[in-house]
Amino acid sequence: MDTAHGIDKHPDDHGHDAEPAGRPDGIGTDERRMHVRAYNHWVSLLKARAYPSIEDLEPGNIADFGPHSVLLDFSMGIDDPAIQFLGRALREECGVDASITHISQVPGRSLLSRLTDHYLQIIANRAPIGFEAEFVGQRGHNTLYRGILMPFSSDDDTIDFIYGVINWKEMVDAETQASLNAEIEEACRTAAPRHVPSAPVWADGPSAQFDAPAPDPIEDVLGDDAGLWDHLAHARAAVVELGDTDTRSRLALYRTLDRAYGFAEAADRDVEGYAELLEDCAIKAQARAPMTPIVKLVFGADYDKTRLTEFAAVLSHARRIGIPSSGFGDWVAGFDGGIKGIVKAERAARRPAVAPDRYARAAAELRARPSLAQVAIDAGDSEFVVLLGRSDGSGGVDIVASIDGLTDQAVRRAAA
Known part of the structure; x- marks a missing residue:
């Protein structure tokens, strides 16, 4: 059964990650932690914004989980998002090549097709979504998978990209598993156990x-x-x-x-x-x-x-x-x-110091500028007003309208 949840990771000082309840048995430590590392990477790109900028994401350069990832582009609509990046491991598992460009081209019963069940939750919740489930894949084997989808933006406000990372474990059928268990049991009876001390694998001596x-x-x-x-x-x-x-x-x-x-x-x-x-x-x-x-x-x-x-x-x-x-x-x-x-x-x-507000800087600069002209017009309570003028053909300008809704942009542009 599919489950989806938000991210709520509280690892203790001993390195044990608190895992949500209800995960499928059989998913190993790396499968469980890959989505946590992906989430940590997403957090590192936030930089005090609502969503990380898509310009800061380079999935092709992420050796850890990049091959298990996909980048969906919603800038042209949410019905059939474009696939901007598809990692090698995920591409091979789904049996597709670089010609695939949209979600609608994803083969059914592939891992990639499972993402379509969740990406709309990102749009609704406006936050990363973790998910885990099992299903029968294209090769007929039961597959356990775990992943996370994370929102990205091109303008710091709209979610128009989603980055997904997914890991999986393909289970063998019952007959094969029984045969493997019998071989392991026989090996245990005929071979003396070899003591292996508990030690980490250091870079200068892996064995x-x-x-x-x-x-x-x-x-x-x-x-x-x-x-x-x-x-x-x-x-x-x-x-x-x-x-x-x-x-x-x-x-x-x-x-x-x-x-x-x-x-x-x-x-x-x-x-x-x-x-x-x-x-x-x-x-x-x-x-x-x-x-x-x-x-x-x-x-x-x-x-x-x-x-x-x-x-x-x-x-x-x-x-x-x-x-x-x-x-x-x-x-x-x-x-x-x-x-x-x-x-x-x-x-x-x-963390870098928060940059001063652009509007505040622009407004301060405009307040210090000399007046070019003055007209009698009701500006209400507004400090700045956007006016639309029409040339009279003889060097003068007639004010024909006052425009609401463009003041902030006009102030920033005028002071640029």
Whole structure:
């Protein structure tokens, strides 16, 4: 059964996302979180507007969920919106090519056809809509899917574009599933289990961490002679401990971030070594987000991207306000709202100042200008009036009408 809902995500400080009730069983973590990452991207484009500008959206450059997305254009009407972008993965699932241009051309019983059930809700609710359901797809297999539709505008007021992101899981038929279950059961009986320690996949060793035992816990304080790699190992040991369900706690997460902050400070002291470390791990330095590579090295490049972004924001805000590494742990633990509060404060600090109102600026400029002429006319309570004049053919102008409804535009244009 299809369900649709608004977005109401409240992840806690341990990285667990609060999920709406009623999702179909069998949809994995990535399927559940892809629409959350898409929603976070939509929020990042708002910039204090009612809707993000369509000019800021570049779905072809979004490696994370761009291949699973579609951009619908309603500027020519809502009955049959145009398809401005269709991601590769979604295009392949639906069995269509680049020649498809409108929703009416979408094959029935395809994932893309399911979007038509929801896009009118965006127009009505004027807000993102999440949805989840299951259906029998074109290949006859039961398919579980989850997605989100988000409104965009070309004029900051009208919803004339909708961006959708959808992920899915195709289930095998009962006979095939029974056969797979039997093979797995037989393999479990005949093969000895292999112990795999709980550890993240780090960029500089995607398999090494699974072939070696987890490192022993490291003392909380490193010596003064500790180098860059010492600080990185120190932080990674905390990540391993954080992954242990017996030691997982908010304080454990704070300690991990404390060590990551110490690693960032060590990177500042060893610029060359840090650059070599990034190159060895195939991680790019980011001038606008310098803490993102730090948290990728500490938590692993494959760690949840939303959490990595939050952790980088915490470290960035500490750096912004000058928190020393020796006081980082107490600062995080005492911050109102915890990690979420720090992330909110950092995003507010990054947000550009609201530009002065264009009409107010234009009106102030016109008030300072000298008068060109004066006519006796009833302007009511209005400060500015738009008059329509007719040339009399001898250098004069006769006022023939006063026009309501164009004053704001005329004031902005006159002062431009």
